[in-house]
Amino acid sequence: MGSIFFGWDTGLMGGILTLSSFQQYFGIDKLSASAQANFNGNIVSVMQAGCIFGALLTSWASSRFGRKRSLIASGVIYTIGSMIQSIAGLGSSQAVALRVLYFSRIFAGIGVGMVSALAPSYISECMPKHIRGRCTGLVQFSDNIGMMLSFWVNYSASINIPYSDMQWRMPFIIQLVPGVLFILLMIPQPESPRWLVERERYDEAARTLAYVVRTSVDDKAVLLTLDEIKADLIGKQRTSLVTQFRMMGESRQIALRCLIPSILTFFQQWTGTNAVNYFSPQIFAALGITGTASGLFATGIYGLVKVVAVGLTLAFAVESWGRKLCLFVGAVGQGLTMLWIGGFGAIHPQSTIVPASYVSIIAVYLYAVFYCIGWGPLPWVVASEVAPNHVRAAALTVAVSINWLFSFTISRLTPVMLEKITYGTFLLFGLCCIIMAAWTYFFLPETKGYALEDIKYLFEKDVIVRSLEDAPGGRMFLGGKRATPVEDIRGADIRDSSDSSRKGDEECIEVSNFQI
Secondary structure, eight states, X not given: OHHHXXXXXXXXXXXXXXXXXXXXXXXXXXXXXXXXXXXXXXXXXXXXXXXXXXXXXXXXXXXXXXXXXXXXXHHXXXXXXXHHHHHTTTTSOHHHHHHHHHHHHHHHHHHHHHHHHHHHHHHHHHSOHHHHHHHXXXXXXXXXXXXXXXXXXXXXXHHHSOSSHHHHHHHHHHXXXXXXXXXXXXXXXXXXXXXXXXXXXXXXXXXXXXXXXTOOTTXXXXXXXXXXXXXXXXXXXXXXXXXXXXXXXXXXXXXXXXXXXXXXXXXXXXXXXXXXXXXHHHXXXXXXXXXXXXXXXXXXXXXXXXXXXHHHHHHHTTXXXXXXXXXXXXXXXXXXXXXXXXXXXXXXXXOSOOHHHHHHHHHHHHHHHHHHHTTTTHHHHHHHHHSOGGGHHHHHHHHHHHHHHHHHHXXXXXXXXXXHTTTHHHHHHHHHHHHHHHHHHHHOXXXXXXXXXXXXXXXXXXXXXXXXXXXXXXXXXXXXXXXXXXXXXXXXXXXXXXXXXXXXXXHHHHHHHHXX
Protein backbone atom coordinates (compact mmCIF):
# COMPACT_ATOMS: atom_id res chain seq x y z
CA MET A 1 0.00 0.00 0.00
CA GLY A 2 2.93 2.35 0.65
CA SER A 3 4.20 1.71 -2.86
CA ILE A 4 0.70 2.25 -4.26
CA PHE A 5 0.56 5.76 -2.83
CA PHE A 6 4.15 6.27 -4.02
CA GLY A 7 3.08 5.41 -7.58
CA TRP A 8 -0.19 7.31 -7.26
CA ASP A 9 1.53 10.57 -6.36
CA THR A 10 4.07 10.01 -9.15
CA GLY A 11 1.48 9.53 -11.90
CA LEU A 12 -1.19 11.97 -10.74
CA MET A 13 0.22 15.39 -11.55
CA GLY A 14 0.99 14.86 -15.23
CA GLY A 15 -2.69 14.20 -16.01
CA ILE A 16 -4.00 17.02 -13.82
CA LEU A 17 -1.76 19.48 -15.68
CA THR A 18 -3.67 18.74 -18.90
CA LEU A 19 -7.11 19.57 -17.40
CA SER A 20 -8.41 22.96 -18.57
CA SER A 21 -10.13 23.51 -15.22
CA PHE A 22 -6.76 23.27 -13.41
CA GLN A 23 -5.01 25.51 -15.93
CA GLN A 24 -7.73 28.18 -15.65
CA TYR A 25 -7.92 28.03 -11.82
CA PHE A 26 -4.18 28.67 -11.40
CA GLY A 27 -3.81 30.95 -14.45
CA ILE A 28 -1.58 28.52 -16.37
CA ASP A 29 -3.56 29.01 -19.58
CA LYS A 30 -2.41 32.66 -19.73
CA LEU A 31 1.30 31.74 -19.74
CA SER A 32 3.51 31.43 -22.83
CA ALA A 33 4.53 27.96 -24.05
CA SER A 34 7.99 28.34 -22.48
CA ALA A 35 6.54 29.54 -19.15
CA GLN A 36 4.05 26.64 -19.16
CA ALA A 37 6.91 24.15 -19.67
CA ASN A 38 8.75 25.73 -16.72
CA PHE A 39 5.64 25.58 -14.53
CA ASN A 40 5.01 21.93 -15.44
CA GLY A 41 8.60 21.07 -14.54
CA ASN A 42 8.40 22.97 -11.25
CA ILE A 43 5.08 21.59 -10.00
CA VAL A 44 6.14 18.01 -10.76
CA SER A 45 9.70 18.30 -9.49
CA VAL A 46 8.93 19.93 -6.11
CA MET A 47 7.57 16.59 -4.95
CA GLN A 48 10.94 15.01 -5.74
CA ALA A 49 12.62 17.74 -3.69
CA GLY A 50 10.51 16.62 -0.73
CA CYS A 51 11.35 13.00 -1.52
CA ILE A 52 15.08 13.76 -1.23
CA PHE A 53 14.57 15.13 2.29
CA GLY A 54 12.37 12.16 3.18
CA ALA A 55 14.95 9.67 1.95
CA LEU A 56 17.74 11.41 3.88
CA LEU A 57 15.59 11.34 7.04
CA THR A 58 14.91 7.64 6.61
CA SER A 59 18.27 6.26 7.72
CA TRP A 60 18.23 8.09 11.06
CA ALA A 61 14.55 7.39 11.72
CA SER A 62 14.64 3.69 10.80
CA SER A 63 17.80 3.07 12.83
CA ARG A 64 16.47 4.86 15.91
CA PHE A 65 12.75 3.98 15.86
CA GLY A 66 12.66 0.84 13.71
CA ARG A 67 11.37 0.16 10.21
CA LYS A 68 7.72 -0.29 11.20
CA ARG A 69 7.19 2.96 13.10
CA SER A 70 9.08 4.91 10.43
CA LEU A 71 6.85 3.42 7.74
CA ILE A 72 3.71 4.42 9.64
CA ALA A 73 5.12 7.95 10.04
CA SER A 74 5.70 8.15 6.27
CA GLY A 75 2.03 7.28 5.68
CA VAL A 76 0.87 9.99 8.10
CA ILE A 77 3.06 12.64 6.41
CA TYR A 78 1.83 11.63 2.94
CA THR A 79 -1.83 11.71 4.03
CA ILE A 80 -1.53 15.19 5.54
CA GLY A 81 0.22 16.48 2.40
CA SER A 82 -2.46 14.96 0.14
CA MET A 83 -5.22 16.52 2.24
CA ILE A 84 -3.66 19.98 1.87
CA GLN A 85 -3.33 19.48 -1.91
CA SER A 86 -7.04 18.70 -2.17
CA ILE A 87 -8.10 21.95 -0.44
CA ALA A 88 -5.49 24.27 -1.99
CA GLY A 89 -7.08 27.58 -3.01
CA LEU A 90 -10.22 27.39 -0.90
CA GLY A 91 -10.90 30.90 0.40
CA SER A 92 -7.62 32.33 -0.90
CA SER A 93 -6.23 34.20 -3.89
CA GLN A 94 -4.69 32.52 -6.92
CA ALA A 95 -1.15 33.39 -5.80
CA VAL A 96 -1.68 31.99 -2.29
CA ALA A 97 -3.35 28.87 -3.71
CA LEU A 98 -0.31 28.19 -5.87
CA ARG A 99 2.07 28.58 -2.90
CA VAL A 100 -0.07 26.19 -0.82
CA LEU A 101 -0.05 23.66 -3.67
CA TYR A 102 3.76 23.84 -3.92
CA PHE A 103 4.13 23.43 -0.14
CA SER A 104 1.75 20.46 0.04
CA ARG A 105 3.52 18.73 -2.85
CA ILE A 106 6.86 19.08 -1.01
CA PHE A 107 5.34 17.91 2.29
CA ALA A 108 3.68 14.83 0.75
CA GLY A 109 6.98 14.14 -1.03
CA ILE A 110 8.72 13.69 2.33
CA GLY A 111 6.39 10.76 3.08
CA VAL A 112 6.83 9.34 -0.42
CA GLY A 113 10.63 9.56 -0.12
CA MET A 114 10.56 7.78 3.24
CA VAL A 115 8.39 4.90 2.04
CA SER A 116 10.40 4.49 -1.17
CA ALA A 117 13.54 3.92 0.93
CA LEU A 118 11.98 1.86 3.71
CA ALA A 119 9.66 -0.54 1.89
CA PRO A 120 12.32 -2.50 -0.09
CA SER A 121 14.61 -2.68 2.95
CA TYR A 122 11.83 -3.82 5.30
CA ILE A 123 10.60 -6.50 2.89
CA SER A 124 14.04 -7.91 2.07
CA GLU A 125 14.89 -8.10 5.80
CA CYS A 126 11.70 -10.04 6.60
CA MET A 127 11.34 -12.43 3.66
CA PRO A 128 12.83 -15.95 3.19
CA LYS A 129 15.48 -16.04 0.44
CA HIS A 130 13.51 -18.29 -1.95
CA ILE A 131 10.78 -15.64 -2.39
CA ARG A 132 12.73 -12.51 -1.38
CA GLY A 133 13.24 -11.26 -4.95
CA ARG A 134 9.57 -11.69 -5.84
CA CYS A 135 8.39 -10.01 -2.65
CA THR A 136 10.78 -7.07 -2.95
CA GLY A 137 9.76 -6.75 -6.60
CA LEU A 138 6.16 -6.32 -5.44
CA VAL A 139 7.25 -2.83 -4.42
CA GLN A 140 7.50 -1.92 -8.12
CA PHE A 141 4.33 -3.90 -8.96
CA SER A 142 2.39 -1.90 -6.36
CA ASP A 143 4.02 1.31 -7.57
CA ASN A 144 2.70 0.58 -11.06
CA ILE A 145 -0.76 -0.23 -9.71
CA GLY A 146 -0.83 3.16 -7.98
CA MET A 147 0.37 4.89 -11.13
CA MET A 148 -2.20 3.10 -13.29
CA LEU A 149 -5.04 3.97 -10.89
CA SER A 150 -4.00 7.64 -10.92
CA PHE A 151 -4.00 7.63 -14.75
CA TRP A 152 -7.53 6.21 -14.87
CA VAL A 153 -8.80 8.54 -12.12
CA ASN A 154 -7.52 11.49 -14.19
CA TYR A 155 -9.21 10.12 -17.31
CA SER A 156 -12.47 9.54 -15.42
CA ALA A 157 -12.38 13.08 -13.99
CA SER A 158 -11.84 14.54 -17.46
CA ILE A 159 -14.95 12.87 -18.95
CA ASN A 160 -17.32 12.39 -15.98
CA ILE A 161 -16.90 15.51 -13.82
CA PRO A 162 -18.16 18.80 -15.30
CA TYR A 163 -15.74 21.68 -15.83
CA SER A 164 -15.25 22.99 -12.28
CA ASP A 165 -12.79 23.05 -9.38
CA MET A 166 -13.95 19.58 -8.39
CA GLN A 167 -12.70 18.16 -11.69
CA TRP A 168 -9.08 18.59 -10.58
CA ARG A 169 -9.68 18.37 -6.82
CA MET A 170 -11.26 14.89 -6.98
CA PRO A 171 -8.03 13.11 -8.08
CA PHE A 172 -6.22 14.76 -5.14
CA ILE A 173 -8.98 13.67 -2.74
CA ILE A 174 -8.96 10.06 -3.96
CA GLN A 175 -5.20 9.76 -3.41
CA LEU A 176 -5.93 9.96 0.33
CA VAL A 177 -7.37 6.43 0.19
CA PRO A 178 -4.10 4.45 -0.27
CA GLY A 179 -2.41 6.57 2.40
CA VAL A 180 -5.07 5.86 5.02
CA LEU A 181 -5.21 2.14 4.12
CA PHE A 182 -1.42 1.92 4.38
CA ILE A 183 -1.41 3.31 7.94
CA LEU A 184 -4.19 0.93 9.05
CA LEU A 185 -2.59 -2.14 7.42
CA MET A 186 0.94 -1.42 8.76
CA ILE A 187 -0.18 -1.37 12.41
CA PRO A 188 -0.45 -5.19 12.84
CA GLN A 189 2.76 -5.95 10.89
CA PRO A 190 5.90 -7.22 12.73
CA GLU A 191 9.14 -5.28 13.12
CA SER A 192 12.17 -6.19 10.97
CA PRO A 193 14.05 -9.15 12.54
CA ARG A 194 17.42 -7.68 11.57
CA TRP A 195 16.63 -4.39 13.32
CA LEU A 196 15.50 -6.37 16.39
CA VAL A 197 18.79 -8.29 16.40
CA GLU A 198 20.68 -4.96 16.23
CA ARG A 199 18.77 -4.01 19.40
CA GLU A 200 19.56 -7.44 20.95
CA ARG A 201 15.84 -8.28 21.13
CA TYR A 202 16.45 -11.85 20.00
CA ASP A 203 13.15 -13.39 21.16
CA GLU A 204 11.12 -10.85 19.17
CA ALA A 205 13.36 -11.40 16.13
CA ALA A 206 12.77 -15.17 16.34
CA ARG A 207 9.01 -14.61 16.56
CA THR A 208 9.10 -12.42 13.43
CA LEU A 209 11.17 -14.97 11.49
CA ALA A 210 8.79 -17.74 12.56
CA TYR A 211 5.74 -15.62 11.69
CA VAL A 212 6.76 -14.87 8.10
CA VAL A 213 7.29 -18.57 7.28
CA ARG A 214 4.39 -19.78 9.49
CA THR A 215 6.39 -22.04 11.77
CA SER A 216 7.40 -22.19 15.44
CA VAL A 217 10.20 -20.18 17.07
CA ASP A 218 11.97 -23.48 17.84
CA ASP A 219 12.20 -24.47 14.17
CA LYS A 220 15.81 -25.25 13.15
CA ALA A 221 15.60 -23.00 10.07
CA VAL A 222 14.47 -20.07 12.24
CA LEU A 223 17.25 -20.61 14.77
CA LEU A 224 19.85 -20.98 11.99
CA THR A 225 18.73 -17.75 10.31
CA LEU A 226 18.79 -15.96 13.65
CA ASP A 227 22.36 -17.18 14.31
CA GLU A 228 23.45 -16.04 10.83
CA ILE A 229 22.04 -12.55 11.44
CA LYS A 230 23.76 -12.39 14.85
CA ALA A 231 27.08 -13.50 13.33
CA ASP A 232 26.80 -10.91 10.56
CA LEU A 233 26.16 -8.13 13.10
CA ILE A 234 28.76 -9.12 15.72
CA GLY A 235 30.41 -5.97 17.04
CA LYS A 236 28.23 -3.76 14.83
CA GLN A 237 25.08 -3.34 16.93
CA ARG A 238 23.58 0.08 17.55
CA THR A 239 25.88 1.85 15.10
CA SER A 240 24.97 5.50 14.64
CA LEU A 241 24.16 6.90 11.21
CA VAL A 242 27.46 8.81 11.03
CA THR A 243 29.34 5.64 11.99
CA GLN A 244 27.44 3.68 9.34
CA PHE A 245 28.52 6.17 6.68
CA ARG A 246 32.14 5.77 7.83
CA MET A 247 31.83 1.97 7.80
CA MET A 248 30.65 2.05 4.17
CA GLY A 249 34.30 2.42 3.18
CA GLU A 250 35.92 0.07 5.70
CA SER A 251 36.93 -2.42 2.98
CA ARG A 252 36.92 -2.72 -0.80
CA GLN A 253 34.17 -5.37 -0.68
CA ILE A 254 31.86 -3.30 1.53
CA ALA A 255 32.50 -0.10 -0.46
CA LEU A 256 31.57 -1.92 -3.68
CA ARG A 257 28.40 -3.36 -2.12
CA CYS A 258 27.41 0.12 -0.89
CA LEU A 259 28.13 1.71 -4.29
CA ILE A 260 26.06 -0.72 -6.40
CA PRO A 261 22.64 0.33 -4.96
CA SER A 262 23.41 3.97 -5.83
CA ILE A 263 24.53 3.03 -9.36
CA LEU A 264 21.32 1.06 -9.87
CA THR A 265 19.02 3.86 -8.71
CA PHE A 266 21.00 6.44 -10.73
CA PHE A 267 20.63 4.32 -13.86
CA GLN A 268 16.95 3.68 -13.17
CA GLN A 269 16.18 7.37 -13.57
CA TRP A 270 18.23 7.69 -16.75
CA THR A 271 16.09 5.05 -18.47
CA GLY A 272 13.72 8.00 -18.96
CA THR A 273 10.85 6.26 -17.21
CA ASN A 274 9.76 9.28 -15.18
CA ALA A 275 9.85 11.44 -18.29
CA VAL A 276 7.16 9.11 -19.68
CA ASN A 277 5.31 8.73 -16.35
CA TYR A 278 4.95 12.45 -15.73
CA PHE A 279 4.54 13.74 -19.26
CA SER A 280 3.00 10.83 -21.18
CA PRO A 281 -0.07 12.87 -22.29
CA GLN A 282 2.26 15.39 -23.94
CA ILE A 283 4.38 12.59 -25.48
CA PHE A 284 1.30 10.88 -26.96
CA ALA A 285 0.13 14.25 -28.30
CA ALA A 286 3.48 14.62 -30.09
CA LEU A 287 2.90 11.19 -31.67
CA GLY A 288 -0.48 12.28 -33.02
CA ILE A 289 -3.00 11.45 -30.25
CA THR A 290 -4.87 14.74 -29.82
CA GLY A 291 -7.40 15.91 -27.22
CA THR A 292 -7.17 15.82 -23.42
CA ALA A 293 -9.41 12.76 -22.97
CA SER A 294 -7.66 10.81 -25.75
CA GLY A 295 -4.23 11.56 -24.29
CA LEU A 296 -5.31 10.53 -20.80
CA PHE A 297 -6.90 7.35 -22.17
CA ALA A 298 -3.66 6.40 -23.97
CA THR A 299 -1.79 7.14 -20.73
CA GLY A 300 -4.20 4.88 -18.82
CA ILE A 301 -3.46 2.03 -21.25
CA TYR A 302 0.26 2.70 -20.71
CA GLY A 303 -0.26 2.26 -16.95
CA LEU A 304 -2.21 -0.96 -17.48
CA VAL A 305 0.54 -2.38 -19.71
CA LYS A 306 3.11 -1.68 -16.98
CA VAL A 307 1.06 -3.44 -14.29
CA VAL A 308 0.57 -6.57 -16.43
CA ALA A 309 4.23 -6.63 -17.51
CA VAL A 310 5.70 -6.26 -14.03
CA GLY A 311 3.22 -8.83 -12.66
CA LEU A 312 4.31 -11.40 -15.25
CA THR A 313 7.98 -10.58 -14.59
CA LEU A 314 7.60 -11.18 -10.85
CA ALA A 315 5.60 -14.35 -11.40
CA PHE A 316 7.86 -15.99 -13.96
CA ALA A 317 11.19 -14.18 -14.45
CA VAL A 318 12.72 -12.76 -11.24
CA GLU A 319 13.37 -16.13 -9.59
CA SER A 320 13.84 -18.15 -12.82
CA TRP A 321 15.73 -15.77 -15.14
CA GLY A 322 17.55 -14.13 -12.25
CA ARG A 323 18.22 -10.46 -11.54
CA LYS A 324 21.07 -9.98 -14.02
CA LEU A 325 19.34 -11.32 -17.13
CA CYS A 326 16.17 -9.33 -16.39
CA LEU A 327 18.17 -6.11 -16.07
CA PHE A 328 20.16 -6.83 -19.24
CA VAL A 329 17.15 -7.70 -21.40
CA GLY A 330 15.19 -4.75 -20.01
CA ALA A 331 17.98 -2.26 -20.77
CA VAL A 332 18.49 -3.49 -24.34
CA GLY A 333 14.73 -3.41 -25.04
CA GLN A 334 14.29 0.06 -23.55
CA GLY A 335 17.28 1.38 -25.46
CA LEU A 336 15.99 0.12 -28.82
CA THR A 337 12.44 1.46 -28.29
CA MET A 338 13.69 4.88 -27.13
CA LEU A 339 16.02 5.11 -30.13
CA TRP A 340 13.10 4.24 -32.44
CA ILE A 341 10.87 6.95 -30.90
CA GLY A 342 13.70 9.50 -31.19
CA GLY A 343 14.47 8.49 -34.78
CA PHE A 344 10.79 8.74 -35.74
CA GLY A 345 10.60 12.20 -34.17
CA ALA A 346 13.63 13.31 -36.20
CA ILE A 347 12.22 12.04 -39.51
CA HIS A 348 8.58 13.05 -38.87
CA PRO A 349 8.46 16.11 -36.59
CA GLN A 350 4.81 16.89 -37.41
CA SER A 351 2.02 15.64 -35.09
CA THR A 352 -0.01 14.27 -38.04
CA ILE A 353 -0.73 10.53 -38.10
CA VAL A 354 1.28 8.39 -40.55
CA PRO A 355 1.66 4.56 -40.52
CA ALA A 356 4.93 4.82 -38.56
CA SER A 357 3.07 6.80 -35.87
CA TYR A 358 1.28 3.61 -34.83
CA VAL A 359 4.61 1.79 -34.60
CA SER A 360 5.92 4.60 -32.37
CA ILE A 361 2.88 4.42 -30.09
CA ILE A 362 3.41 0.64 -29.81
CA ALA A 363 7.10 1.37 -29.08
CA VAL A 364 6.03 3.47 -26.06
CA TYR A 365 4.06 0.49 -24.75
CA LEU A 366 6.94 -1.92 -25.49
CA TYR A 367 9.23 0.47 -23.63
CA ALA A 368 6.92 0.05 -20.61
CA VAL A 369 7.09 -3.75 -20.95
CA PHE A 370 10.90 -3.81 -21.05
CA TYR A 371 11.10 -1.35 -18.14
CA CYS A 372 8.95 -3.68 -16.07
CA ILE A 373 11.06 -6.70 -17.03
CA GLY A 374 14.24 -5.09 -15.72
CA TRP A 375 14.82 -1.56 -14.50
CA GLY A 376 11.43 -1.13 -12.86
CA PRO A 377 11.38 -3.79 -10.12
CA LEU A 378 14.93 -5.16 -10.18
CA PRO A 379 17.05 -2.19 -8.95
CA TRP A 380 15.17 -2.25 -5.65
CA VAL A 381 15.52 -6.04 -5.40
CA VAL A 382 19.28 -6.02 -6.05
CA ALA A 383 19.93 -2.88 -3.97
CA SER A 384 18.22 -4.32 -0.89
CA GLU A 385 20.08 -7.64 -1.33
CA VAL A 386 23.56 -6.26 -1.99
CA ALA A 387 23.66 -3.61 0.77
CA PRO A 388 25.56 -4.97 3.83
CA ASN A 389 23.35 -5.69 6.84
CA HIS A 390 25.24 -3.49 9.31
CA VAL A 391 25.16 -0.40 7.05
CA ARG A 392 21.97 -1.20 5.13
CA ALA A 393 20.11 1.89 6.39
CA ALA A 394 22.89 4.27 5.32
CA ALA A 395 23.58 2.55 1.96
CA LEU A 396 19.91 2.50 0.96
CA THR A 397 19.40 6.07 2.15
CA VAL A 398 22.19 7.24 -0.17
CA ALA A 399 20.77 5.12 -3.02
CA VAL A 400 17.22 6.41 -2.63
CA SER A 401 18.42 10.00 -2.24
CA ILE A 402 20.32 9.67 -5.52
CA ASN A 403 17.20 8.17 -7.11
CA TRP A 404 15.08 11.14 -6.03
CA LEU A 405 17.77 13.70 -6.85
CA PHE A 406 17.87 12.54 -10.47
CA SER A 407 14.12 12.02 -10.55
CA PHE A 408 13.89 15.70 -9.57
CA THR A 409 16.46 16.66 -12.21
CA ILE A 410 14.81 14.72 -15.02
CA SER A 411 11.23 15.75 -14.18
CA ARG A 412 12.39 19.38 -14.06
CA LEU A 413 14.28 19.17 -17.37
CA THR A 414 11.97 16.90 -19.39
CA PRO A 415 9.28 19.47 -20.37
CA VAL A 416 12.03 21.93 -21.33
CA MET A 417 13.90 19.22 -23.32
CA LEU A 418 10.68 18.17 -25.07
CA GLU A 419 10.19 21.79 -26.11
CA LYS A 420 13.81 22.63 -27.01
CA ILE A 421 15.44 19.44 -28.38
CA THR A 422 12.26 17.37 -28.98
CA TYR A 423 13.37 13.98 -30.40
CA GLY A 424 16.85 14.38 -28.89
CA THR A 425 15.26 13.71 -25.48
CA PHE A 426 14.50 10.12 -26.50
CA LEU A 427 17.85 9.58 -28.21
CA LEU A 428 19.59 10.63 -24.97
CA PHE A 429 17.61 8.17 -22.86
CA GLY A 430 18.09 5.41 -25.45
CA LEU A 431 21.87 5.83 -25.34
CA CYS A 432 21.79 5.73 -21.52
CA CYS A 433 19.89 2.41 -21.65
CA ILE A 434 22.56 0.85 -23.89
CA ILE A 435 25.26 1.96 -21.39
CA MET A 436 23.24 0.32 -18.57
CA ALA A 437 23.04 -2.94 -20.51
CA ALA A 438 26.85 -2.98 -20.86
CA TRP A 439 27.40 -2.25 -17.14
CA THR A 440 25.00 -5.02 -16.13
CA TYR A 441 26.66 -7.51 -18.46
CA PHE A 442 30.25 -6.90 -17.32
CA PHE A 443 30.07 -5.71 -13.71
CA LEU A 444 27.01 -7.14 -11.87
CA PRO A 445 27.09 -10.67 -10.38
CA GLU A 446 23.88 -12.68 -10.03
CA THR A 447 22.40 -12.57 -6.48
CA LYS A 448 19.50 -15.00 -6.97
CA GLY A 449 19.38 -17.90 -4.52
CA TYR A 450 21.85 -16.54 -1.94
CA ALA A 451 21.00 -15.70 1.67
CA LEU A 452 21.55 -12.03 2.55
CA GLU A 453 24.41 -13.08 4.82
CA ASP A 454 26.13 -14.98 1.92
CA ILE A 455 25.97 -12.23 -0.72
CA LYS A 456 29.17 -10.69 0.67
CA TYR A 457 31.11 -13.67 -0.76
CA LEU A 458 30.10 -12.66 -4.32
CA PHE A 459 32.23 -9.53 -3.91
CA GLU A 460 35.23 -11.02 -2.10
CA LYS A 461 37.23 -11.68 -5.28
CA ASP A 462 36.90 -12.17 -9.07
CA VAL A 463 33.88 -9.83 -9.32
CA ILE A 464 34.19 -9.18 -13.08
CA VAL A 465 34.95 -12.85 -13.80
CA ARG A 466 31.91 -13.89 -11.76
CA SER A 467 29.78 -11.28 -13.55
CA LEU A 468 30.79 -12.62 -16.97
CA GLU A 469 30.17 -16.20 -15.81
CA ASP A 470 26.61 -15.18 -14.93
CA ALA A 471 26.07 -13.21 -18.19
CA PRO A 472 24.48 -14.85 -21.26
CA GLY A 473 27.41 -15.94 -23.45
CA GLY A 474 29.86 -14.26 -21.08
CA ARG A 475 32.13 -17.29 -20.64
CA MET A 476 33.46 -16.88 -24.17
CA PHE A 477 35.34 -13.78 -22.89
CA LEU A 478 36.97 -15.77 -20.09
CA GLY A 479 38.62 -18.70 -21.85
CA GLY A 480 39.37 -21.19 -19.08
CA LYS A 481 39.32 -18.67 -16.23
CA ARG A 482 36.64 -19.16 -13.53
CA ALA A 483 35.69 -17.39 -10.30
CA THR A 484 36.20 -19.11 -6.95
CA PRO A 485 32.90 -20.82 -5.98
CA VAL A 486 30.98 -19.10 -3.17
CA GLU A 487 30.91 -22.38 -1.21
CA ASP A 488 34.72 -22.48 -1.14
CA ILE A 489 34.99 -18.85 0.02
CA ARG A 490 32.37 -19.43 2.71
CA GLY A 491 34.12 -22.60 3.87
CA ALA A 492 37.46 -20.80 4.14
CA ASP A 493 35.78 -17.98 6.06
CA ILE A 494 34.21 -20.42 8.52
CA ARG A 495 37.56 -22.21 9.02
CA ASP A 496 39.33 -18.90 9.66
CA SER A 497 36.65 -17.93 12.18
CA SER A 498 36.97 -21.31 13.93
CA ASP A 499 40.78 -21.04 14.08
CA SER A 500 40.54 -17.53 15.54
CA SER A 501 37.98 -18.68 18.09
CA ARG A 502 40.10 -21.70 19.09
CA LYS A 503 43.21 -19.54 19.41
CA GLY A 504 41.30 -17.13 21.63
CA ASP A 505 40.11 -20.00 23.83
CA GLU A 506 43.67 -21.30 24.20
CA GLU A 507 44.91 -17.85 25.21
CA CYS A 508 42.14 -17.63 27.81
CA ILE A 509 43.14 -21.04 29.24
CA GLU A 510 46.81 -19.96 29.47
CA VAL A 511 45.87 -16.75 31.28
CA SER A 512 43.55 -18.67 33.61
CA ASN A 513 46.30 -21.20 34.49
CA PHE A 514 48.76 -18.40 35.10
CA GLN A 515 46.33 -16.66 37.47
CA ILE A 516 45.75 -19.92 39.39
